[in-house]
Amino acid sequence: MNLDRIACGFVPLVDCAPLVVARELGFAAEEGIDLELQKQPSWSAIRDKLVFGDLHAAHMLSVLPVAMSMGLGGAAARIDALSVLSVNGDVVGVDPALAARMQAAGVDRSVDQATAVGRALISAAGGPLRIGVPFPFSMHAELLYYWLSALGLEAPRDLDVRTVPPPRMAEAIAAGEIDAFCVGEPWGSVAVDLGAAEIVLPGAAIWQFAPEKVLAVRHDWTRTHTGCAMRLIRAVWRAARWLGEADNRLTVSDLLARPEYLDRPAEIIDRALSGHLILAKDARPVRVPRFLEFFDCAATFPWRSQAVWMARRWSARAGVEREAAKAAARACYRADLYRTALQSIGADVPGASEKVEGALSVRTEVASSKGEMFLGPDRFFDGAIFDPSTA
Amino acid sequence: MSEQPLKVSVVEADRDRALMIVDGLRETGTFEVDVIGDSSGLARRLSEMSPDVVLIDVANPNRDILEELALASGPKERAVAMFVDQSDSQMTRAAIDAGVSAYVVDGLRKERIKPVLDAAIARFQLFARMRIELETTKAALAERKVIDRAKGLLMKARGLSEDEAYALLRKTAMDQSRKVADVAQALVTASDLLG
Numbered sequence A: 001m002n003l004d005r006i007a008c009g010f011v012p013l014v015d016c017a018p019l020v021v022a023r024e025l026g027f028a029a030e031e032g033i034d035l036e037l038q039k040q041p042s043w044s045a046i047r048d049k050l051v052f053g054d055l056h057a058a059h060m061l062s063v064l065p066v067a068m069s070m071g072l073g074g075a076a077a078r079i080d081a082l083s084v085l086s087v088n089g090d091v092v093g094v095d096p097a098l099a100a101r102m103q104a105a106g107v108d109r110s111v112d113q114a115t116a117v118g119r120a121l122i123s124a125a126g127g128p129l130r131i132g133v134p135f136p137f138s139m140h141a142e143l144l145y146y147w148l149s150a151l152g153l154e155a156p157r158d159l160d161v162r163t164v165p166p167p168r169m170a171e172a173i174a175a176g177e178i179d180a181f182c183v184g185e186p187w188g189s190v191a192v193d194l195g196a197a198e199i200v201l202p203g204a205a206i207w208q209f210a211p212e213k214v215l216a217v218r219h220d221w222t223r224t225h226t227g228c229a230m231r232l233i234r235a236v237w238r239a240a241r242w243l244g245e246a247d248n249r250l251t252v253s254d255l256l257a258r259p260e261y262l263d264r265p266a267e268i269i270d271r272a273l274s275g276h277l278i279l280a281k282d283a284r285p286v287r288v289p290r291f292l293e294f295f296d297c298a299a300t301f302p303w304r305s306q307a308v309w310m311a312r313r314w315s316a317r318a319g320v321e322r323e324a325a326k327a328a329a330r331a332c333y334r335a336d337l338y339r340t341a342l343q344s345i346g347a348d349v350p351g352a353s354e355k356v357e358g359a360l361s362v363r364t365e366v367a368s369s370k371g372e373m374f375l376g377p378d379r380f381f382d383g384a385i386f387d388p389s390t391a
Numbered sequence B: 001m002s003e004q005p006l007k008v009s010v011v012e013a014d015r016d017r018a019l020m021i022v023d024g025l026r027e028t029g030t031f032e033v034d035v036i037g038d039s040s041g042l043a044r045r046l047s048e049m050s051p052d053v054v055l056i057d058v059a060n061p062n063r064d065i066l067e068e069l070a071l072a073s074g075p076k077e078r079a080v081a082m083f084v085d086q087s088d089s090q091m092t093r094a095a096i097d098a099g100v101s102a103y104v105v106d107g108l109r110k111e112r113i114k115p116v117l118d119a120a121i122a123r124f125q126l127f128a129r130m131r132i133e134l135e136t137t138k139a140a141l142a143e144r145k146v147i148d149r150a151k152g153l154l155m156k157a158r159g160l161s162e163d164e165a166y167a168l169l170r171k172t173a174m175d176q177s178r179k180v181a182d183v184a185q186a187l188v189t190a191s192d193l194l195g
Helices: A014-024 A043-051 A064-069 A096-104 A114-125 A139-150 A166-174 A187-193 A219-224 A226-243 A246-257 A266-274 A304-318 A322-332 A335-343 B015-028 B042-049 B063-069 B086-098 B110-158 B162-175 B180-194
Strands: A004-010 A033-039 A057-061 A079-088 A090-094 A129-133 A159-163 A180-184 A198-202 A211-218 A364-366 A373-375 B006-011 B031-036 B053-057 B080-082 B100-105
Touching: A004 A014, A004 A043, A004 A226, A014 A033, A014 A057, A014 A079, A014 A211, A014 A226, A014 A246, A014 A266, A033 A226, A043 A057, A043 A064, A043 A211, A043 B063, A057 A064, A057 A079, A064 A079, A064 A211, A064 A304, A064 A322, A079 A219, A079 A226, A079 A322, A079 A335, A090 A096, A090 A139, A090 A166, A090 A187, A096 A114, A096 A198, A114 A129, A114 A139, A114 A198, A129 A139, A129 A166, A139 A159, A139 A180, A139 A304, A159 B063, A166 A180, A166 A187, A180 A187, A187 A198, A187 A266, A211 A219, A211 A226, A219 A226, A226 A246, A226 A335, A246 A266, A304 A322, B006 B015, B006 B042, B006 B110, B015 B031, B015 B110, B031 B042, B042 B063, B053 B063, B053 B110, B063 B100, B086 B100, B086 B110, B100 B110, B110 B162, B110 B180, B162 B180
Parallel strands: A004 A033, A004 A057, A129 A159, A129 A180, B006 B031, B006 B053
Antiparallel strands: A057 A211, A079 A211, A090 A180, A090 A198, A364 A373, B053 B100, B080 B100
16 A cells, blocks of 8 residues: 655654554554654754755644744744643742752642642742743743732843753753743753752643643645645644553553653653653652643643634733734634544544633633543643633 | 855854855855854853854754844844745755754845855765765775674684685575574674684
8 A cells, every 4th residue: 555655753752652553553654654753953954945845844843833934933834733742731830049048938840730830930030031942933942921010020121031942951951041940841850860950840831731732733734635634634633642541551661761752761752751750850650640740631722712812922922913813823723623633534523613721720621522521630830711702 | 146155054063064064155255254162051152143044064963042042132142034925936946955043133135145055065965975975985995894703713613714704605605595694794794603
C-alpha cells in the first residue's frame, strides 16, 4: 500500500509523545500516512518550516498558531490547529537560594496552592522578577502573566518574562540571568537534577486544564488536503487514546528516550508521564494531580473558547483589534474538522465547540455525540470565569 | 551616498564560520560588523549594539530569543522582524535552503538588505560545502585506519601477507554484500571483545 508522506516537525519534549506513538505504534500507517518525524532546534524553526512548506504538520505551542493567525511575530500566516496534543505539563522552577527565601516567607513549594506560592515568590524576590520561558507565544508565558499579575505584579515593571531556550534554563539560572523559569518537561526535572533549580509549582495549579501543544498545519494545506488532514486527526487521536492507558506508560518512556526523539534517560521522562515529580534535588517524588494529560476529559478537543482566551490576552498586549483577533482565533482552532474526522469512526466528541472556561471544579458529564463524555476540573487559581461570548 | 553603513550582527558560535561571513560582508561593501559567539545574554548584547540586521543560522536554538525582539514594546526599542520578502520569494527560499535567517530592523529598504543577504547566503553555502568535504575526508581517514588494523590482525593471526589480508577482507565483504570498512570494523570489534 502506498502511504501519503507527511513531514511533521517536533521539538524534543515529553509532550511530543502522541506524534511518536502515532508513528511507532502504527496508528499513522493504519490511516495510510507515512508520518515522517523531523526534530527541530527551535520554535522559530518549526514555524518557518511550516509556513514555507518544508513541513506539512507540526508539534506547536498552543498559543503560537493563534498568534500567527492574528498576524503576530515573524512569518505570520493562517494556521489551523487540528487537535490538542497535550494539556498541562509545565512547571515553575526557581533558583534554590530564592526557594530557601520563599520557605522563610511561608511556603516554598506546593502542587496546588498557586496563591500561597505566588505570594511567597513575590515577597522572597523583593524586587522585579526575571522569568525565562521557551517562547513569547506560549502557554508558559500566559500562565506566568496570568498568575503573577493577579497577585499584583505589573509587567514589565515588576515582571520581566524573557525567552531562554529550554536546554539553557538550568545554566541561565546558575548564571544569574533569570530568577525562575516556566518550562515543559523534561527540562524542569533536568534543572532539578543538576541542582540548578527547585520546582515550586506545576502549571496545572494556575489553570487546571490548560491546552499546551497542538497539532498545527497551514490553513491552505487543510483546504487542499482535507482528507489527509482528517486521517491525521484520527491517527493522532488513536495515539492519544493509547497514551491514556496507564499500562502503556513504561513503553512510552522507553520510546521517547531513544536518540532520535528526546535522547534523555527514560527515568526522567517517566516523571512527567507518571505525574510523580521530584521537586528538589534528592527529594522524594510527589504526585501532581493531572500533571500532563493526553486523552482523558476530551483533552484532544480544540476548544475555540481556549483560542479566544489566548487571542483576548494577546490583542490587549499587542494592540490588535479585539473582534478581528477573536475571529482569527475561532477560525484557527478547527473544532469543526475534528468533529467530522472523529464522528466517522464513532468516537465520542463534545456537542459544543466553545465552553465557559474555568467553571468546573469537579469531573462533570457533558453533552456529546455518544453521551459518555466527561470534562475535567478546569478552574483558574483565582476562581475567574472566562466566557468567550462576552469576552 | 551619505547613508550610514549598515550595522550587522552575526550570531555564530563557530569562530571559523563567523569569520567567513564577516569576510564575505567586507568584500561586498562597507558594513559595521560584529560577531556574537556566546549565547548567554544574547538579547541584552543585541539591544546594546542595536544592529540593523542580525544574521543567524536557521538551525541555531537561540533564534527563539530573537523572536522576542520582534515584539518591541517600548518607544526606544527597535522592532525587528525576520526578513521574508513576499515579492521575492526566491531570495527567501535561497536563504532558508542555505540555512540563513536574517532579522531586519523595521523600515529598512530591501535594496540595502539584499547585498547583506546575498553575501551571507554565499558564505553559508561555501561553509556547508567545506564541511561536507571535511567530513568526507575524515570518514575516509577513519576507514583507512580501521582497515589497516584489521589487516594487521589477519596478518598476525593467520600468517598472511598484507596483500593477502586485504584480499581476504575484500572477498568477505563481497560475499556478504558489505563494505570492506564494515567487515574490518566487525573484525576489530570482535578482536577487542575477545581481548
